[in-house]
Amino acid sequence: MAMCASPFGVQSISEFRIVLLGNRGAGKTSLANTILSRPTTSPKRTAQCVKIHGVAAGRLVTVVDTPGWWKNFLANETPEFQKQELLLSAAHCPPGPHIVLLVIRVDTLYKEKHRRSAQEHLELLRKDVWRHTIVVFTYNDHLQDQTVEKFIGCEGETFLQWLVDKCGDRYHILNIESYNRSQVKELMEKIEEVVAINGGCHFEMDRKHLYEVKEMRKKAEERADKRRKVVQEQRGVHEGLNCSLSNVRMVLLGYRRAGKSSAKNIIFGKENFDSKRTAQCVKTQDEVAGKLVTVMDTPGWWRTLPERDTPELDKQEILLSMSLCPPGPHAVLLALRSDIAFTEEVRKSVEEHMDLLGKRVWDHTILLFSHGDLLGDITIEQHIESEGIDLKLLVAKCRNRYHVLDSKNLVDAAQVTQLLEKVEEMVAQNGGCHYEMDQRTYKELGRKWRLVEKKAKMRRKMKKRSGMMSSKKGAGHRLAELSLVLLGYGEAGKTSTGNTILGTAEFGWKRTSQCVKRHGEVAGRFLTVVDTPGWWKHLPIEHTPPLNKQEMAQSVSLTSSGPLAFLLVLRLDSSFQEDEKRAVKDHLKLFGRRVWDQTVVLFTCGDWLGDRSIELHIESEGEALKWLLQKCGNRFHVFSNKNRRSSTQVTELLEKIEEMVAENRTCHLREMWDLKEVTEMKRLDGAGTNERKTKTQEDLDDESDLDDDVFLTVTEGFF
Structure with missing residues (x-):
């Protein structure tokens, strides 16, 4: 390998071996073409490692382009064959690459899961790969007047900064959409500097591990040939039919x-x-x-x-x-x-x-x-x-x-x-x-479906009548100020809901580990919105960390203006069953019994419904969801967080909250459905057999819940 004098204290390398890694669409192939001054090739995805030779800034260069991983997926979600390609990338430029370029495009949002994905895929090679890695940012024309340093510091809540720090603060920005000789020359100089820092050494995979991977691939190919022959023989047997x-x-x-x-x-x-x-x-x-x-x-x-x-x-x-x-x-x-x-x-x-x-x-x-x-x-x-x-x-x-x-x-x-x-x-x-x-299955399915549709139609009718009564009571009760607390299990969509309500990305996109308060003016109302940590969807409150429970309980102390409303966030595209019901009930106990009077169930993923009604979903789901809605006075609303431009879904929610506040000021929460309709709903539910007409055990359990006194001292003035 040719060497020459270097300003970094070791001999300069005139021939570089480079491996490109990154998620799909990051621009690896375009970067390889830019480095080697090659014309743009076919936009086809790189499915296997591709080795390219050429000259860059007066140096002989070997570039190995690799298959990209999906940005949102961790290493265990990447197919085994593709992971093997990444591991074998070092073997495509023996004895090993001088540098690994981690390619990241700057025109898309970079989140924590993207950082974890990059980390896991790079460390498939070995954990010390970072000593030989430079982050290369592509599509830099989208930065406009913003410097790359500012972008690294603020984009994705410092997730990019973590990657850059992991690489020893080594990064480079390169425009892959038009050739820039000086940018390529600077990159070569940075590569030379990294090699000098590493004592002139290249990155080397564990030889034993490489041998094992090659053997695994060889055996898999042998089994694949056998499978292909078996399938061909199997199809041949039935060829005459x-x-x-x-x-x-x-x-x-x-x-x-x-x-x-x-x-x-x-x-x-x-x-x-x-x-x-x-x-x-x-x-x-x-x-x-x-x-x-x-x-x-x-x-x-x-x-x-x-x-x-x-x-x-x-x-x-x-x-x-x-x-x-x-x-x-x-x-x-x-x-x-x-x-x-x-x-x-x-x-x-x-x-x-x-x-x-x-x-x-x-x-x-x-x-x-x-x-x-x-x-x-x-x-x-x-x-x-x-x-x-x-x-x-x-x-x-x-x-x-x-x-x-x-x-x-x-x-x-x-x-x-x-x-x-x-x-x-x-x-x-x-x-x-x-x-x-089976025909009996068909008949039972048809009978069940007709019953669900009938009950959904009745629920819509009762909701319409209840809404008319509530709107009359809420008439003239438009609130100038309002405080909202978002509650729900993890991944329910609380943070996205907060962003949708305020019409901005005020809450960011990362997981909520402690209460976050944001303000905004929406439809002529001043809102205080508090996002809270979520709980495990299927697990009881005992599995929720004490700090999370403390954060939830203290969330109301962050609300500073207007009446208080709780938004219990649930996903429409996931079933709601008894263990979810128990988790919700136990976590809402943190706020006392009167929390139900102040709660609206907010369904996210509204686009999942398609042309189906929310009432059809409620009636098909079963008793757990119906119990929850009844506890909240049958107050619910549907959000599509993918459609933030729709202002009506937010104003309609605020109007429902104002109706709830007006109702709570005049009377204690009560059922507004006609006795005749309630009786009919019970009959359709199969009630009336052994059902108690008095309080159920669930009601008695609710009455034995912890006292409201401590909670009311914190929230006095909000109810």
Whole structure:
């Protein structure tokens, strides 16, 4: 290796080996082209390590471009094959890279989870990789007149500063959208300085670990070849069976963002389908490859959460999907992402949701891997074999039936015709039969759905009547000042709700670990909003740290103006059950019994409802949620924190709070529904059998709650 005199006390290196790391879309490939003065290459994603040679600022340079990780995902959510690529990146420029460039774009928000993701992916190489790392900021034209130093210090609540400090305060900014010779020259000088500080040494991976990774990959490739042959033989056995379908019916199932809607676009060769989340079943029918194809898209569930956390409305939609393409689907396409790790919790979640349809559904299921373009030259069999036992178990459940779709290549009709061929082969294996649910299940589902709709209609009617009465009482009671305290479990959306109410990002985006107070003027009212730490959604109050409980209890002391209202924040896109109810009840005890009189339930993720009413969600969820709403005097409101430009959702909330305040000034909170309607609701709920007409045990428990006296001394004047 050529060496020359250096101002840093060691010989200067005239040939550099550089590895580029960073999340997807950070600009790694563009940075490689900029460093080497190469023309812009295809915008295709880097799926495997790519080694490029060239000259930069008079030095010979080898640059290794690597696959990027998803910015929001930690290392355990990155597919195993991709992590192996990152580990082997050092082996692509033996004996090892002089420098690792961590690429970060400056035109997007950088959060704590992004920092953790970067840290975990870099430390896959080894924890001392930071000694050989420089942070390179791309897309600097978006900084405008702001200096990069100011950006590092204030952006993302100093998360970027943490990364820069970890690299020994080494960073560089480079415009990858237009070549700048001086910027590249400065980068080379900084690399030379880092090498000098490290005594002229390059970064070296643990050789034993590298050997183990290479062996793992070799064995995975051998197993992938065997799997490919087994699948080919399996398909060959049924090749003679004749089951040509002129009418193909398919249902798409899968977790959220698995690529179901994209798969539908690919099947029909169109891009004009709405890309927003599927809230209800959507049926699409058209001619494909000479066949009439029907595809039923369904709502997805959360990828790692069990079936019990999925709202009842979504589970009912999944069940209904089977009957919406009569007499039943020929195939259930279970969508999975090929660019995200498949773990045990994902497998369990998938199996639980599929089992809603009955055990026989697996005989009619094909695994549909989306984002096939991100596999690059990696075969789907290599992905399956490298991921581990859980994905293999799921593939086995589907009898080795799987297919890959390239979501970026709509013109490739072959991938669709091959999918239809696999569907026909599966139907032939099933004796020409489609999937059909048990008729008793259908009837029970229909009966339950009609009952829920009837109760939801009645709830809307009673809410309208109650609202008319409340508005009359609240007429002329517009408040000049108001204090709001946000309560709820972690990830319920409290902080986002505070930002939506004030119409700004005053509360930031990081997790709330202590009370945060912000002020603002909204719709002619001066608001004080206090965000509080959340509790664990499923766990009792004993699991909440004492400091968090203390913060919550003291939140009211931060409210300085106007009547006090509590906003209990819940997510609409997650089920509410008995353990959540107990957690809410125990945490609200911190504020005394009268807290319920001052509380409005605020549902976030309002866009999840689609065209469905909030009342339909309430009635389908069961008794725990209905109990909670009754405790709050049936006061609730729906927010879509993704739609902050809608001022009406905030003004309507404030009006509901003013009605509550006016009502509490004139009388104690009481039920406003007619006795006849309450009786009918109880009958529909199956009440009246052994139900007590007097106080329930729950009521008696409430009356034995801790005394209000201490709390009232803190909040005197606010009620």
